[in-house]
Amino acid sequence: MPTYKLTYFPVKALAEPIRFMLSYMGQDFEDFRFQRENWPAIKPTAPFGKAPFLEIDGKMVHQSTAITRYLGKEAGLAGSNNWEDLQIDIAVDTLHDFRQAVAGYWYESDEAIKEKKKAVVQNETAPFFLQKYDDLVKANGGYLANGKDRRLPCTALGTAIEGEETTRMSL
Numbered sequence: 001m002p003t004y005k006l007t008y009f010p011v012k013a014l015a016e017p018i019r020f021m022l023s024y025m026g027q028d029f030e031d032f033r034f035q036r037e038n039w040p041a042i043k044p045t046a047p048f049g050k051a052p053f054l055e056i057d058g059k060m061v062h063q064s065t066a067i068t069r070y071l072g073k074e075a076g077l078a079g080s081n082n083w084e085d086l087q088i089d090i091a092v093d094t095l096h097d098f099r100q101a102v103a104g105y106w107y108e109s110d111e112a113i114k115e116k117k118k119a120v121v122q123n124e125t126a127p128f129f130l131q132k133y134d135d136l137v138k139a140n141g142g143y144l145a146n147g148k149d150r151r152l153p154c155t156a157l158g159t160a161i162e163g164e165e166t167t168r169m170s171l
Contacts, residue, residue, distance in 0.1 A: 004029035
């Protein structure tokens with residue numbers, strides 16, 4: 001059985017789908033969470049200077065979505081053909097569009113501007129994406145992809161929504 005070490009900041013964000021998949025697989029893993037002030041020392045050792053990254057039997061890999069997809073395949077949660085994989089990828093990758101649309105709110109330091117951005121996210125962005133996902137679930141017989149029990153996109157969506165809740169934004 002492989003050994004895993006996940007390295008990231010002490011937040012859920014991009015690493016949470018990886019943690020979820022490893023836990024779903026029943027896989028023990030080291031969850032190394034470093035403080036922001038330690039990042040300058042860790043960054044040169046990180047692939048492409050980015051986090052999160054995962055060590056699998058000592059081999060370092062990065063790109064959280066690619067890692068989550070890999071683990072999904074290892075857990076038997078991938079599609080049974082290329083079309084199903086495409087549907088899963090669409091459901092997962094659309095979350096990146098959502099995250100991108102909300103990033104301006106997350107990283108805004110001016111509180112007055114942040115409140116305005118929060119209103120846009122709550123009243124426009126989140127309802128748009130959540131309605132589209134609701135439509136997708138209805139079209140797929142209660143699932144995000146393929147009309148089958150494919151947890152990979154559900155994992156990504158759940159952790160994205162939970163991430164919004166941890167920023168104390170009511171969706």
